[in-house]
Amino acid sequence: MYKLKPFILPNSKKGFLNMVCEFLRFPDKIIRTKYREINLFDIDGKNIDKKVVGEFGEEWLKFTNHDDDLVEKGGREYFDILSDDMVNKTTYVLDIGCGTGRWTKYLTSKAGFIEAVDPSQAIFAADELLGNIKNVRLSQASVETLPFADETFDFVMSIGVLHHIPDTRQALHDCVKKLKKGGFFFVYLYYNLEDRGPFYTVLFKISDLIRRIVSRLPGKLKHFVCDLLAIVFYMPFVWAGRFCKLMGFNNLAKRMPLHGYQNRSFFMIRNDTLDRFGTRLEQRFSKEQITEMMTSAGLTDIIISPGIPLYHAVGKKT
Ligand SMILES: C[S@@+](CC[C@H](N)C(=O)[O-])C[C@H]1O[C@@H](n2cnc3c(N)ncnc32)[C@H](O)[C@@H]1O
Structure with missing residues (x-):
């Protein structure tokens, strides 16, 4: 030892x-x-x-x-x-x-x-x-x-x-x-999104396809594409959810895709986007x-x- x-x-x-x-x-x-x-x-x-x-x-x-x-x-x-x-x-x-x-x-x-x-x-x-x-x-x-x-x-x-x-x-x-x-x-x-309806399932299938492509890109390009995805894929849902909350529609905000990110910083969202789309193996x-x-x-x-x-x-x- x-x-x-x-x-x-x-x-x-x-x-x-x-x-x-x-x-x-x-x-x-x-x-x-x-x-x-x-x-x-x-x-x-x-x-x-x-x-x-x-x-x-x-x-x-x-x-x-x-x-x-x-x-x-x-x-x-x-x-x-x-x-x-x-x-x-x-x-x-x-x-x-x-x-x-x-x-x-x-x-x-x-x-x-x-x-x-x-x-x-x-x-x-x-x-x-x-x-x-x-x-x-x-x-x-x-x-x-x-x-x-x-x-x-x-x-x-x-x-x-x-x-x-x-x-x-x-x-x-x-x-x-x-x-x-x-x-x-x-x-x-x-x-595995087991309790989600068809809308989520389709959304997940699309994002999984994107992940399979993006995760195989070379380093810097992958990081750039993931930052872009954070802005065009994550942020619209996050902003919509935050807006619902602001208007007092809390239940609707909770049902929005990616609702877990509504109180997260942009730094964390960029980090998670790279984690999510930049990794070739996930189960x-x-x-x-x-x-x-x-x-x-x-x-x-x-x-x-x-x-x-x-x-x-x-x-x-x-
Ligand atoms: C998504 S990160 C999670 C890091 C940290 N636990 C967190 O939540 O911030 C996954 C981590 O698993 C590590 N990892 C991958 N394969 C592993 C293995 N075979 N044994 C132990 N760790 C592994 C990676 O190096 C990476 O840091």
């Missing part, structure tokens, strides 16, 4: 250092940044799409500027189904596919210690966003090459990641393996499929939030 240098945490409670585990193996490389050491592990495996990972690296190095307000708002939406027994100051957390580390950051003030992992260059964006925050360690690794022993963590999360992996079910099982018995797994997976799931995958991974007490983003869910390992 790779012996970790002790984390010296200013004003840390006694016992805090004991929470941080040793790596299963030596990192291939350790990069020292101005904030911390980042541990780089091999990301090769069968269940990873390296093109997708490379593109995420580019995306997250472009959209690094997630201000505190944005993180706070988004974090509250995602974690609406969490309770204090799931995450508190004694919780050892693993964030798989952390990207820029925006949701890692949200949880740093609520959890004990967080291991944040991503196979892409985004891990360097996370380093910048997390800055001087001490109760977090960053590693480059994939869900298949996690350098931690099974049953190590109290809380494992993977937000918007597993639907970009070739075998989502296997990846979900790999995440749950790292969880202690009695621990909680939190996941966000794209929903979508029904509530039933998510429940089945979580159950077969050994989770019970599954809660799927009725709120946006759809679907985010939590379950307990028995």
Whole structure:
């Protein structure tokens, strides 16, 4: 086992250092940044799409500027189904596919210690966003090459990641393996629009066709086209919804396509447009499929939030 240098945490409670585990193996490389050491592990495996990972690296190095307000708002939406027994100051957390580390950051003030992992260059964006925050360690690794022993963590999360992996079910099982018995797994997976009518279905089919084309464009052109799509595809619905709200037609605003973006900044909308149209591999799931995958991974007490983003869910390992 790779012996970790002790984390010296200013004003840390006694016992805090004991929470941080040793790596299963030596990192291939350790990069020292101005904030911390980042541990780089091999990301090769069968269940990873390296093109997708490379593109995420580019995306997250472009959209690094997630201000505190944005993180706070988004974090509250995602974690609406969490309770204090799931995450508190004694919780050892693993964030798989952390990207820029925006949701890692949200949880740093609520959890004990967080291991944040991503196979892409985004891990360097996370380093910048997390800055001087001490109760977090960053590693480059994939869900298949996690350098931690099974049953190590109290809380494992993977937000918007597993639907970009070739075998989502296997990846979900790999995440749950790292969880202690009695621990909680939190996941966000794209929903398959199961409760939507024909208008949405047609709209989705068109947007999916656009995604298949746009996601294969070369880097700069893809980013430009996605910015254009944010203006011509997202913003008209967002503006129409905001107008309905302004006129007091709140129910109508809620029924508008993309209603989740009505209170989001243009920065976030551009970021999500690139995420949505710039990614060549995405899969979508029904509530039933998510429940089945979580159950077969050994989770019970599954809660799927009725709120946006759809679907985010939590379950307990028995
Ligand atoms: C849409 S981003 C989500 C990032 C972050 N969780 C968030 O919500 O801001 C998906 C992330 O999954 C990561 N990813 C892709 N394949 C992965 C794999 N096999 N193992 C772990 N992470 C992976 C990508 O590098 C990317 O940062």
